[in-house]
Amino acid sequence: MLDDTDRRILRQYQAAPETGLQDLADRCGMTATTLGRRLDRLRARGILRATRGVIDWQVLGYSVEVSLRVTLDKSVPRAFEDFVDAAREVPEVLEIQTLLGQVDVRLSVIARDLAHYQALYRDRILALPHMTDIEALMHVARLKGDETLPI
Template sequence: MHLDDRDRKILEVLQADSRISNADLADQVGMSASALWRRVRAFEDAGLIARYGAVLDPEVAGLGFQAVVHVQLTRHKSEKLDEFVRAIQTRREVLECYATTGQADYHMRVICADLKAYNDFLENFLFRMEAVESAQTNVILRAIKKDAAILP
């Protein structure tokens, strides 16, 4: 999808505040409200705008423990791999999971209430999966950059 400067401005503003009214957004980017609505609708239809949502503060939500977990699988048999992927997709503690190159097969960002809850996640879920050989945890001490916005 080709984007011009106005499209990028629309996307920048929407990522900063997805609750902005159509009229206010149109004013900010110098368009009529109807033309703006058609553009935003085209972004949605093309899949560029995947969804709208709220960004929560984990501490306020009672989720004070975050970690990046590097997971190594035992074997790459397709049925065990599929089982691992399906199981990870069901866990609320796993915010993100990426298949990667390098030493670890998967990298996950995990969030829990505290260390005890994380230990429970490891012992009663992750380490009980046949496909998991090992997991290395890097506890997140503080966020340095946490900007969810992307600009095409």
């Protein structure tokens, strides 16, 4: 699927995505034109999806992160869709994951502090539809948060 040149490009790009095209081409040992074509091809194949800004939410004053494991009422025909649609409307919900097993959905939620989390939980989270069970897991430390792939 990937040749050695593609893997080299992706390794360099992951290491420093803010690098300009010419500098990245130099690191990869090719011209900027060749690199541009290769990047376009990786994007067209869906391998390289986007360039994005990553914002450190802790620097912006959010100090609490909680994982919520939610079980939904499976007797309701659109329980999953209704729940996810409502959860997407809560700005503090950073991530929604679906799971197989006893737990149906995991939400990653941030808050400024415990008082903010408590209000958010009481006013927004508990108001989400079709929940039969919810378990909160307070994050203590992120020991690894790297999205870099071993290419």
